Amino acid sequence: MAGQTKIRTMQLEDLDAVLEIEKEAFKDSTWTIEAYTRELVMNQFAHYFILEEDGNIVGYTGIWLVIDHCQVTTVAIKKSMRGKGYSHLLINHIKDFVRGQADTISLEVRVDNTPALALYEKSGFNYGGIRKNYYGEGLDAHVMWVNIDE
Numbered sequence: 001m002a003g004q005t006k007i008r009t010m011q012l013e014d015l016d017a018v019l020e021i022e023k024e025a026f027k028d029s030t031w032t033i034e035a036y037t038r039e040l041v042m043n044q045f046a047h048y049f050i051l052e053e054d055g056n057i058v059g060y061t062g063i064w065l066v067i068d069h070c071q072v073t074t075v076a077i078k079k080s081m082r083g084k085g086y087s088h089l090l091i092n093h094i095k096d097f098v099r100g101q102a103d104t105i106s107l108e109v110r111v112d113n114t115p116a117l118a119l120y121e122k123s124g125f126n127y128g129g130i131r132k133n134y135y136g137e138g139l140d141a142h143v144m145w146v147n148i149d150e
């Protein structure tokens with residue numbers, strides 16, 4: 001059974017837990033604690049959110065909100081907490097957060113990331129094209145986008 005969930009702004013104190021989830025979610029991740037710190041402290045366009053279940057950090061997401069466009073930079077859920085609708089909650093939170101400020105949300109997702117593609121399709125995202133070698137040689141990305149009010 002799902003516990004009590006809460007979504008809140010990411011703080012510097014959360015970064016150890018975030019990096020733990022990051023390591024198991026993205027095995028080739030280049031995101032370090034310094035990179036996250038820069039995002040939280042210096043990037044005026046960045047907004048990062050934590051999902052808690054019963055007070056424990058179980059996932060996170062981030063966006064860049066630049067003028068009227070929102071770009072999702074990351075979404076990850078702790079492995080043992082997947083399949084409970086939690087990333088869907090985070091995507092809905094992003095939509096609520098940017099509504100009235102942005103018209104569209106877009107993101108890149110690896111063409112072989114079946115769970116993420118299914119998540120974004122379920123969240124109303126459309127396919128906008130392929131970025132060749134976006135994640136490195138031979139690792140292409142789908143660009144996906146959604147209108148906020150869909």
Ligand SMILES: CC(C)(COP(=O)(O)OP(=O)(O)OC[C@H]1O[C@@H](n2cnc3c(N)ncnc32)[C@H](O)[C@@H]1OP(=O)(O)O)[C@@H](O)C(=O)NCCC(=O)NCCS
Nearest residue numbers: 025075076077082083084085086087088109115116118119
């Ligand atoms: C992708 C990810 C964020 C999904 O998180 P999740 O909380 O398990 O997803 P949810 O439970 O919210 O599922 C939402 C929808 O996504 C799809 N989905 C999620 N996991 C899936 C899987 N393993 N296989 C197929 N579809 C899946 C389904 O459509 C699901 O809706 P449904 O349960 O009604 O069918 C999670 O697997 C993850 O952290 N992966 C590693 C990091 C990553 O790839 N992030 C995305 C980068 S672009």
